[in-house]
Amino acid sequence: MSEVFEIIGMMPPWFWLAWAFLVGSFVGSFLNVVVYRLPRNCLSINKPKRSFCPSCKTQLKWNDNLPIVGWIWLRGKCRYCGVKFGMRYPAVELLTALLFTLAMWRVLFSDGNISDQPLAWLTVLHIFLIISVLLPWALIDLDLQTIPDKLTLGPLIVFIPFAADEPALNFGAIAGHEHAHLIFGWGTVWLDSLVSALVAGFAAAFGLWFIGKISNVVFAKRAAEMGGETMGFGDVKLMLLLGVMLGWPKLVAAFFIAIFVGAIFGSAQLLKKKGHFTPFGPYLTLGAVVAAIGMDRILWLWDKYMDFLKSAA
Ligand SMILES: [Zn+2]
Numbered sequence: 001m002s003e004v005f006e007i008i009g010m011m012p013p014w015f016w017l018a019w020a021f022l023v024g025s026f027v028g029s030f031l032n033v034v035v036y037r038l039p040r041n042c043l044s045i046n047k048p049k050r051s052f053c054p055s056c057k058t059q060l061k062w063n064d065n066l067p068i069v070g071w072i073w074l075r076g077k078c079r080y081c082g083v084k085f086g087m088r089y090p091a092v093e094l095l096t097a098l099l100f101t102l103a104m105w106r107v108l109f110s111d112g113n114i115s116d117q118p119l120a121w122l123t124v125l126h127i128f129l130i131i132s133v134l135l136p137w138a139l140i141d142l143d144l145q146t147i148p149d150k151l152t153l154g155p156l157i158v159f160i161p162f163a164a165d166e167p168a169l170n171f172g173a174i175a176g177h178e179h180a181h182l183i184f185g186w187g188t189v190w191l192d193s194l195v196s197a198l199v200a201g202f203a204a205a206f207g208l209w210f211i212g213k214i215s216n217v218v219f220a221k222r223a224a225e226m227g228g229e230t231m232g233f234g235d236v237k238l239m240l241l242l243g244v245m246l247g248w249p250k251l252v253a254a255f256f257i258a259i260f261v262g263a264i265f266g267s268a269q270l271l272k273k274k275g276h277f278t279p280f281g282p283y284l285t286l287g288a289v290v291a292a293i294g295m296d297r298i299l300w301l302w303d304k305y306m307d308f309l310k311s312a313a
Pocket of ligand 1: 053054055056057058078079080081082083
């Protein structure tokens with residue numbers, strides 16, 4: 001086992017980064033399938049196995065189906081009926097590929113090469129899974145303003161064991177901030193980490209649910225227009241999942257990034273007076289991915305900002 005990781009550690013970083021890009025582009029291609037098929041109840045994820053044209057239903061050839069290059073090769077059109085495939089398919093593939101590459105670089109290579117350490121690869125896998133669950137979340141939420149339970153309860157089962165992997169939850173912590181398992185201190189790091197991530201998830205979910213209940217009373221007229229609820233229960237379930245995925249420090253960071261970015265885009269939409277309004281879910285998932293990959297950089301900025309405030313006072 002250790003010899004395998006010795007060999008892995010001897011490979012040049014660009015090899016593993018190229019590998020992450022390739023894996024990411026194929027995962028992105030699969031995520032497109034999930035986003036298209038999961039909300040359409042008559043379609044199963046693995047049947048038919050091959051992708052088909054949404055217009056003429058002809059099965060695509062394997063080489064037309066290759067991520068990114070297939071779309072460029074066909075110039076974004078169906079070979080059989082000429083219908084245009086949206087830019088979103090190659091965009092999701094490219095985004096997934098870039099995020100996988102960035103995540104691998106951050107964990108294994110950005111502060112010295114630690115690719116010979118098995119636990120570091122577990123952290124990489126953890127972040128790959130976070131990206132792979134949250135991207136379809138955001139896209140389905142944008143399309144339909146609702147999330148199928150398969151995308152919350154299923155991943156929750158997968159991420160609970162990962163919450164015991166304290167180094168993964170603590171990845172990106174810097175000196176003075178490393179507290180993925182702050183709350184208990186039972187002496188067993190993995191149990192602390194697991195319980196504290198679960199508590200973070202349930203506390204955040206309950207908090208958001210409670211805010212929703214209050215806003216139903218405060219904005220009673222708006223709530224009546226929206227069928228009784230101002231806040232979707234989907235966002236509450238997302239909070240639970242994010243807590244277990246990220247641990248509490250990154251959950252807090254994700255929440256503030258979501259509010260910050262949401263406020264900027266929300267006011268831009270208000271200024272343009274578009275009736276269209278973006279749900280909160282995609283902002284939360286964006287915050288979560290940024291926190292998962294770049295928590296230490298965020299904390300660094302935060303420290304600088306605090307220093308600036310102190311020097312100004
Ligand atoms: Zn077609």
